Amino acid sequence: MTRMDHAIMIKLLLVLPLAGALVCLLPWSVRRVFAVMLGFVAAECLLVALAVHEVLRGGVPAGAGQWLRIDALSAFHLMLLGFVFLAGSIHAIAYFKGGSSQTGSWWARLFSALWLGSMWAMVLVFVSNNIGIMWVGVEATTLLTAFLICTNVTSCSLEAMWKYILICSVGVAFAFMGTILVAASTVGVAGHSLMFWTELMASAGSLDAGLLRAGFVFLLVGYGTKSGFAPMHNWLPDAHSQAPSPVSAVFSGVLLNSAMYCLLRFMPVVEGAAGNGPWVHDLMILAGLISIVVAAAFILLQRDLKRLLAYSSVEHVGIMALGFGLGGIGTFAALFHSLGHSLAKPLAFISAGRLGHPRGTYDMQALAGSMRVSRVWGVGLFAALLALVGAAPFALFMSELLVARAAIEQKKWFVLALLLAGLGVVFAGVMRYAIPLLWGDRPDAALASSPAAPPEAGSRFDMLFVCVVVLLLVVLGLVIPAPLMRLLEGARAVVEGRVMAL
């Protein structure tokens, strides 16, 4: 492909979901609108695949002057986005078909439009080369996804939405101040402020280290709020538990990563300035450890399945931050971890949704014995939970092992001890709930309260989906295919600041 093609492709990546969002608002019937939505998501995924392919061939697609750019890190995250949105869209249809939520056609159109709109915002985050536009994208994700939380209007979902909007907006405003500080640090170099990431990277060595440091603190707090670092994670369990399951899947699988991605963009810049290297890493390690410990503590107290999964997201974000903080093999591990997490968590949320939604509860005692209700989703949920706690053959086990190895290599024994303790607690805590959840005796109360709950067998397609994801998780745990390896290494090089801008 030529430069020209690249420019068209990258613009199309942005235009397609936006156009889709508008098209979905046209007066379609409920069935149609979901089909249209699925079509747009699938087309976007094809484009993403094309972009990843181009990056793997060694190209760096760019467009609109310097404004848009896809390097290995962007491509990697776009890939996650494609997968999660595709899976989420497919299951959104099934989820809302069997569910009890209001299904007017206007409501379905609005949902689809917001769904595609949030996809657009996240794509914008990943493809923009300007740190300001990147911020605009993150803020846009907050606003567009807010209404997805209270698709089913209850007092709880309203409460979750309110917390989500308020906490994330405040956090993201802090991120903007951080962005401004980073831009201000460049005035000494260029005479005016630089806001293109490539320019920032090119002049990272001569930027004002003090301002960058101040900026990074703001960025860490700001984007950290959005990506669910403890202690700014309060919105996360509420939003994840109240949102419809496909939306929870997107929240956990892409939204958190997109905020983390912004931090990754800034890490090499701040690190590049004189004397900031270890400091940035220490901050990330600290953020990661706090998240892991807090999540481990709260996982033990959960009764609600989706809240359990949400706290597990906090834990995994913590592990990623820890990996990025440790650097070296840790960076690779963290990237790989986010891949594994983005595969396993959507599966977990979708399975939980398919199990819990028809019965109108996610209380783990009420859901006990789920394996007998639906074998497909029971297996899916159990496999996802196993993967998430880091059981042996799955991809997440490998990445956690690599993070631990990074800690050992750097002789950070305290970090290692906390990490292992956290992982151990999470393993025990989740398994304690998971086994009765799947194989326990169904309580009579639950039967009485939901007489109309039919045992959902799960279609052949559902089975295929679960099998593919589980297989992927297992295979990736055993062997990483060469192209993926190249992509991961490329992304790692970007995070470590080894790839110079064009």
Added chain:
Amino acid sequence: MLYETMMVVVILAGLVILGSSRIRMYIRMAALQGVVLGFLPLALERSLPAARTALLMAVAIVLKGVVFPWLFTRAMREMSVKRERSPIGGYSGAIIFGILAFILSLWLSNKWVLHPSLAGRTPEIAVPAALFTVLTGVYVIMTRKKALSQAIGYLVMENGVWIFGLSLAGEIPVLVELGMLLDVFVAVFVMGIATLKLQRGFGHMDADRLNELKG
């Protein structure tokens, strides 16, 4: 001098919000801040393209001086709430916080040594005033109990960010600035709708009584 006067007005408006219990007062003060800050590009001695400056100013002033106050006043009427009630820390506590926050902002901004070329163009009071306004907004969000007050707190905070952006960063591409304004607009809009929904869903809009979700 013009710049300093603007900053004094903005800071005083922040203090009034901290010390007042009337939501109408919050709306007015936030709007006052917005309008004064809308004129901020004029007070900065910088040679920016006139069309660009005019566009930014117009958008900012219309949004913050007209649209937001209208939206909030409407929401206030619809929900028939006029007063904040017993915020955490009380009103005197809020003013003491304001004083401390201002001192903290001064101290913090003294630690950031701006590059000479930037320092020459940025009035020294800019950064502390921005930080103070942001802290005011965050404090209002954290201590006030009505959802509407919290939304206005967010607006105040955004005003602070606006000073920060205009004064500190030299030049930001206009696309970014407009994007930011758009985001703020949508955020406030979404918050407005959300407060209405809260009102209808719960029959009140006391954010501190939103405590069904725990752990």
Added chain:
Amino acid sequence: MKLELAGTIDVLIAFLLAPLLPGIINRVKAVCGGRRGQPLLQCYHDVIKLLKKGAVYSRTTSHVLRAGAVIAPAAMVAALLLLPVPGRRAVMSFTGDVVLWAYLLGVARFFTMAAALDTGSSFEGMGASREAFFSALCEPVLLLVLLLMGMHSSGGPVAALVAVALIIVLLSENSRIPFDDPNTHLELTMIHEVMVLDHGGPDFGFITYAAALKLWMYGMLFSAAAVLPVFRPEGWLPQTGVFLASMVVFAVIVGMVESLMARLRLTRVPQAILAGGALCVLAIAFALR
């Protein structure tokens, strides 16, 4: 320390014109309320009438009550000697005279409060307690204002901030609305008036006159805070003219504030004074740059 003729004349002007200020304020309030109001010179009439009367003292009081009515006005007169007309020197001036001035006002307040407590009336005790509470809050703000006036004498936002803070302090110190209502006769809400309920005849005349002097002194401060940063007249006549004009403006401002505002709830008073303190801190931050 050096006595100056001009300063002495200023003091005489103060003695002569101080009771006019309450008259102007009351007239402004009356006009705002759509009334004709008392004569401008009402305060003079009151003082003269009171001085002609004989005094009655309750048998439960001691000499503290009588001392209060003498010492408080005396302290005011002494304080007046320390305060210059803007642009000139005071009768007495030395380093730190400002602090002495503030403390002379404190002496006056102390004896007024002691006299109020001496009567043994619970209402007067309550008034004294409020006076102590409010003035304890006001004192630091007042000192900050004085400090700022000393270190900064250019116009702009700082001068405006200082002037506003000063107005807050002086309204509270002189028992005006919104902190206290000089016209009220409901003991529960009064502060200054309730403290002097048991004074009568010449004693009360002195106290009324002292209150007018206190208001005059704060007017001088206001004049210094508001006029000096803008311009400095040269020569005796222009200085005196500008000064007197600014005093009239001052009285009008106080009158307007009193007609526009309602009395604050007691719990809101500390907050208002705190706000004055916040203004001072802000002004210091600006003045230090």
